[in-house]
Amino acid sequence: MIDKAMIDKGRLRQHYLEWRQHLSDREWQDRSRRICQQLFDHPQFQQATTVLTYVPHRREPDLRSLWSVPKQWGLPRVVGRNLQWHxxxxxEDTLQQGPYGLWQPSPDAPPIDPAGVDLCLIPAVACDRRGYRLGYGAGFFDRLFAHPDWQHVCRWGIVFExxxxxELPHDPWDLRLQAICTESGLWEIR
Known part of the structure; x- marks a missing residue:
């Protein structure tokens, strides 16, 4: 039996990925810059000492300008079906290309202790106003945050407006975000 939610997710994913790919370099950079400003201005981001983020891939919002903000930054490595944070x-010259063409830290980089993480900035293909996120479909973030060691970490979805x-279709294992940040603002999910 074919799951209608999976078909809908697939169509939505394709639509928004194609939309993102058609952004001009200038528009992508401008939208990304405005997202960075929204994050930088938010008190919770300012107070966070350890922040997990990502290297942009496939025209995801580019947060690299924030890396100069003095914080302990963490990036993921794909290991099998899981993410390990370092x-x-x-x-950037210390990063290595890993699975899916993602740039990631060396396995030798010091690991991140989840107990000390204040905030995780999660890229999304799309989000809905209830806090559900559409990713690439591999489930890496859902598996990560389902683990007891990671459940306390604040999760913000990063997506273009x-x-x-x-409303997005979602499955029982899909975890909600605590906030969504776009170039137009950052709002918490209630």
Whole structure:
């Protein structure tokens, strides 16, 4: 039996990925810059000492300008079906290309202790106003935050405003975000 939610997710994912790919370099950079400003201005981001983020891939919002903000930054490594988080010093020349073409830290980089993480900035293909996120479909973040060691970590979805919808199809294992940040603002999910 075919799951209608999976078909809908697939179609939505394709639509928003295509939309993102058609952004001009200038528009992508401008939208990304405005998202960075929204994050930088938010008190919770300012107070966070350890922040997990990502290297932009497939025209995801680019948060790299924030890496100069003095914080302990963490980046993920894909290991099998899971994400392992490592300290990152902001130097892109230390990154290695991993699965799916993602840039990630070396396995030798110091690991991040989940107990000390204040905030995780999660890229999304799309988000809905209830806090559900549409990713690439591999479930890495859902598996991560389902683990007891990671459940306390605050999760913010990072997405362009045009990819925020009223309601996305979701499955029982899909975890909600605590906030969504776009170039137009950051709002908490109630």
């Amino acid at each position: 300290c990152f010093d902001g130097k 045009a990819a925020v919808v009223e």
